[in-house]
Amino acid sequence: MKTFWLFLVYLLIALLVIVLGIILGDIGPWYFAWLVGTVMIVLISAAGGALLDTQEDEKQSPRA
Amino acid sequence: MINGTVVALSRWQFAMTALYHFLFVPLTLGMTFLLAAMETVYVTTGKQIYRDMAQFWGKLFLINFALGVSTGLTMEFEFGTNWSFYSGFVGDIFGAPLAIEGLMAFFMESTFVGLMAFGWQRLTKVQHLIVTYLVALGSNLSALWILVANGFMQDPQGAKFNPLTMRMELHDFPALLFSPDAQDKFVHTSIAGYVTASVFVLGVSAYYMLHQRHMALAKRSFRMAALFGVLATAGVITLGDALGFVGGHAQPSKLAAMEAMWHTEAPPASFNVAAIPSQREQRNLWTLQIPCVLTPLITHTMTQTVPGVDTLEAQAVQRIKNGIPAVEALKELSGNPNDAQAMAQFDAHQADLGYGFLVQRYAPNQDVALATSGDIAKAARDVIPQVAPIFWSFRVMVAMGLLMLAFFIAAVIFTLRNDAEKHRWLLKLALWMIPVPFVACEMGWLVAELGRQPWTVYQMLPTWMAASSHSVGYMVFSLAGFLLLYSIFIAVEMYLMVKFIRLGPSAHGSESPTRGGGSAGTYAPAAMLK
Numbered sequence: 001m002k003t004f005w006l007f008l009v010y011l012l013i014a015l016l017v018i019v020l021g022i023i024l025g026d027i028g029p030w031y032f033a034w035l036v037g038t039v040m041i042v043l044i045s046a047a048g049g050a051l052l053d054t055q056e057d058e059k060q061s062p063r064a
Numbered sequence: 065m066i067n068g069t070v071v072a073l074s075r076w077q078f079a080m081t082a083l084y085h086f087l088f089v090p091l092t093l094g095m096t097f098l099l100a101a102m103e104t105v106y107v108t109t110g111k112q113i114y115r116d117m118a119q120f121w122g123k124l125f126l127i128n129f130a131l132g133v134s135t136g137l138t139m140e141f142e143f144g145t146n147w148s149f150y151s152g153f154v155g156d157i158f159g160a161p162l163a164i165e166g167l168m169a170f171f172m173e174s175t176f177v178g179l180m181a182f183g184w185q186r187l188t189k190v191q192h193l194i195v196t197y198l199v200a201l202g203s204n205l206s207a208l209w210i211l212v213a214n215g216f217m218q219d220p221q222g223a224k225f226n227p228l229t230m231r232m233e234l235h236d237f238p239a240l241l242f243s244p245d246a247q248d249k250f251v252h253t254s255i256a257g258y259v260t261a262s263v264f265v266l267g268v269s270a271y272y273m274l275h276q277r278h279m280a281l282a283k284r285s286f287r288m289a290a291l292f293g294v295l296a297t298a299g300v301i302t303l304g305d306a307l308g309f310v311g312g313h314a315q316p317s318k319l320a321a322m323e324a325m326w327h328t329e330a331p332p333a334s335f336n337v338a339a340i341p342s343q344r345e346q347r348n349l350w351t352l353q354i355p356c357v358l359t360p361l362i363t364h365t366m367t368q369t370v371p372g373v374d375t376l377e378a379q380a381v382q383r384i385k386n387g388i389p390a391v392e393a394l395k396e397l398s399g400n401p402n403d404a405q406a407m408a409q410f411d412a413h414q415a416d417l418g419y420g421f422l423v424q425r426y427a428p429n430q431d432v433a434l435a436t437s438g439d440i441a442k443a444a445r446d447v448i449p450q451v452a453p454i455f456w457s458f459r460v461m462v463a464m465g466l467l468m469l470a471f472f473i474a475a476v477i478f479t480l481r482n483d484a485e486k487h488r489w490l491l492k493l494a495l496w497m498i499p500v501p502f503v504a505c506e507m508g509w510l511v512a513e514l515g516r517q518p519w520t521v522y523q524m525l526p527t528w529m530a531a532s533s534h535s536v537g538y539m540v541f542s543l544a545g546f547l548l549l550y551s552i553f554i555a556v557e558m559y560l561m562v563k564f565i566r567l568g569p570s571a572h573g574s575e576s577p578t579r580g581g582g583s584a585g586t587y588a589p590a591a592m593l594k
Contacts, residue, residue, distance in 0.1 A: 030247035
């Protein structure tokens with residue numbers, strides 16, 4: 001049941017994002033670009049941090 | 065008529081307070097999202113080091129935020145105290161975004177910033193992360209509404225002048241909110257904040273790496289800031305181009321000043337890389353040009369004409385002549401609001417009302433009916449802002465933007481190889497880069513606002529009639545007071561920043577696990593701190 005509710009929440013978020021994308025993409029393309037771009041910048045930056053952890057782990061435990 | 069010295073001092077005061085304030089704003093806009101990125105990694109991986117990072121950089125953010133708020137508050141009052149005619153003239157439109165900024169964005173930001181600072185022990189990890197994102201969103205929404213208001217001053221959309229109330233009134237809120245100028249300016253400014261924060265975090269991290277201190281925190285911060293910065297810089301440059309494209313159509317006089325383009329050239333026009341512009345002679349005393357570059361740069365075509373100062377002044381003469389009957393009709397309507405003939409005359413000429421106001425300054429007894437062709441010529445020359453400071457501010461801003469792009473690309477290459485700490489030249493350069501985005505932001509502000517002159521609201525309300533009728537003594541006294549107070553704010557910011565950077569993040573590293581940070585033991589910061 002929990003998975004179903006989670007599925008519904010994600011579905012709603014996806015719908016909201018699509019509607020927002022259509023409306024903003026039409027009348028406010030740069031606002032839309034800011035939303036998408038900011039999320040992308042934050043996530044890529046976060047992924048970069050996580051990647052460094054992997055690199056550090058590899059450095060400290062050389063492959064067999 | 066308001067004393068010209070008072071108008072000049074009012075402009076100096078606003079420019080000074082805005083430029084001081086704008087030293088703090090970009091760092092706030094960018095730091096919040098960088099903090100959110102760091103905390104995202106903490107929540108997803110559970111590694112304590114990212115919590116330490118978010119707390120340490122969060123402390124520096126809070127210092128900057130507090131001083132940014134205190135310098136920003138005065139500016140809202142200045143609209144009423146120093147620009148009372150302007151506030152009455154456009155208050156119906158300008159007040160709406162400012163009120164939304166205060167009630168929605170600033171309240172949201174201020175409420176959640178407290179939870180962000182003091183909620184580490186009281187909130188769960190996810191709750192705290194949501195709070196951090198809300199602070200980031202709030203601070204950027206705050207900028208959005210301010211820039212919507214500013215966008216109206218640059219390119220008035222969604223409002224009409226009502227000759228019966230003698231002020232501009234809002235009639236299309238979506239047009240105000242979604243005006244191309246507001247959109248481009250908001251995104252350009254917000255992302256410039258991301259760049260500023262990235263350079264700041266990169267610089268401070270490089271300082272630690274140079275001194276072999278807090279290496280785990282510094283390396284991760286360096287990596288995240290480098291990636292954050294390179295993408296943001298690319299965004300800023302893209303939006304800069306979009307702003308030039310929009311501004312080129314909406315504010316051709318600003319564009320002519322930015323490019324020191326005194327004479328209209330057949331397309332494709334040449335681009336002035338460097339020049340010594342002479343406002344008095346209306347020509348460049350020296351130029352370094354690249355042929356055929358300006359037209360595609362501005363219009364994204366090879367065939368569209370970019371109007372120079374000569375064309376714009378000639379157009380202004382016609383518009384002033386057309387605006388004079390509008391001002392005369394307005395005078396009649398102020399005496400008799402039911403005068404149908406005056407209303408018809410106003411309707412026919414209202415598109416150039418602002419130009420009529422422009423010549424009023426030079427007309428005998430400020431009666432536009434008595435304006436001579438000499439007065440009209442003087443007013444027409446006024447439509448071109450001061451070229452040299454705009455031309456050079458723009459070039460400094462662009463040069464700094466390109467310098468930061470090159471720097472971030474180098475930083476990304478070395479940090480992705482995980483050997484940035486071995487390149488001391490890069491770390492030293494990162495330290496020297498810290499002032500660069502601040503200077504670029506200040507230059508951007510100068511281009512936008514000096515380029516708007518001689519208008520407070522572009523082509524609607526000239527600056528000369530927008531100020532309050534204070535005495536020169538009052539303005540000098542208040543300007544000196546602000547200068548002193550804001551310089552103290554800057555000194556306090558610098559002192560606190562340097563103090564807490566020198567202290568470093570060690571205060572956070574050994575925090576005991578809490579409700580929100582129960583994963584402290586899942587990572588081995590001690591091993592990383594070797």
